[in-house]
Amino acid sequence: MYGKKILIIGGSGFVGTAVANLLARAGAQLRVPTRRRMRARHLLSLPAIELPEVDVHDPATLEGLMSGVDAVISLVGVLHSPSAQPYGPAFARAHVTLPERIVAAARKMGVKRLIHVSALGADAQAPSEYQRSKAAGEAAIRAAGAGLGWTILRPSVIFGPGDSFLNLFAGLLARFPVMPLGGAGARFQPVYVGDVARVVLEALQRPESIGQTFELAGPRVYTLAELIGYVGRVSGHPRPVLPLPYPLAWLQAAALECLPGPLMSRDNLRSMQADNVAAGAPLPWGWQPTALESIAPGYLGDSRSRPPSLEARKRTR
The missing domain is CATH 3.40.50.720 (NAD(P)-binding Rossmann-like Domain)
Structure with a gap:
């Protein structure tokens, strides 16, 4: 290059x-x-x-x-x-x-x-x-x-460091005693x-x-609930995950999308109806993908007092 x-x-x-x-x-x-x-x-x-x-x-x-x-x-x-x-x-x-x-x-x-x-x-x-x-x-x-x-x-x-996915949940888990979750069974x-x-x-x-x-894609498939459970353990804020039935999840998403820099929307919930999983090899050319567990502890471990980052979400968008 x-x-x-x-x-x-x-x-x-x-x-x-x-x-x-x-x-x-x-x-x-x-x-x-x-x-x-x-x-x-x-x-x-x-x-x-x-x-x-x-x-x-x-x-x-x-x-x-x-x-x-x-x-x-x-x-x-x-x-x-x-x-x-x-x-x-x-x-x-x-x-x-x-x-x-x-x-x-x-x-x-x-x-x-x-x-x-x-x-x-x-x-x-x-x-x-x-x-x-x-x-x-x-x-x-x-x-x-x-x-x-x-x-x-x-x-x-x-x-990865600075992401708006795992960091977002780490911040939420630090602030709330329980995690009510729409799309808990969605696979990523x-x-x-x-x-x-x-x-x-x-x-x-x-x-x-x-x-x-x-x-x-990465080497492993997780449900959203499994990912949030992992983030809680690594960030030092393990919390119970409360899966919401779809009607309640829909109401939750509708309320959250009204916030500035929304955390969730009804369209996000619709996206989770389809598994976000690779159909074949996770990476081309026979490459082996990097495990989430080998990277995430390095940037989630110090997130105990960090709120959800609106700036991180803006950078990702």
Whole structure:
């Protein structure tokens, strides 16, 4: 990757930071657009990085960002949106319209390579608006046609230092004596953020990955209740988990989505109706995924007084 210029759209967030650090170590020159430069200041120490303060949703701006780049990495995603059919406006803007504009700009500017990070469970017939919008974004990538070599990655829920998943529950468990939980039986196969970044780098270097879709997952499947139980033990705040029947879970989600920076939404609950589990090998190329138990204690063990991090959730989105 030495000397290659890579545009990372969504590069200042949780996953983008891991990707940017790995690519920088591999010698790539990085361009990471951000709406607010201060939110990307943690990347300033990386060598050969540009941090233009722009709106990536503007087509003309996208074209300018792609000038002279060898590859584009698309990472933008949101977790919540006002509801609509087939998906809400925030989902449409981030997951569908933006990929369409990325493809159009890449083709116009002669960019030859695109890595698009979608989500495990993306399906046009899925129960949630989030999953359906992710599938529509994938369709836009696949429709790029000849000349743009794309690869789609579908990670399960991603964990690692600074995540908005395990850290969120660690903060909640520190504050409440019991955890009433909708979707307690939902199944996940969490994947380490470092593994996701490694696959992005490897895909950029493997021509055979062009035109392929890869699922990314960890070595083990957990129910949501099992994950929360584990987080409680590791963070020093074991709490009883109270599974909620679906009608109560629906009411809980409806109430939580009214909060600023919502912790849960009814669409999140719909997403959990489908298992977030890889259909085949957890990682491509025969790689062995990193176990959650080998990473999580290192960043959850000191979370006893840490509240749920709204900033962490914003970075992930």
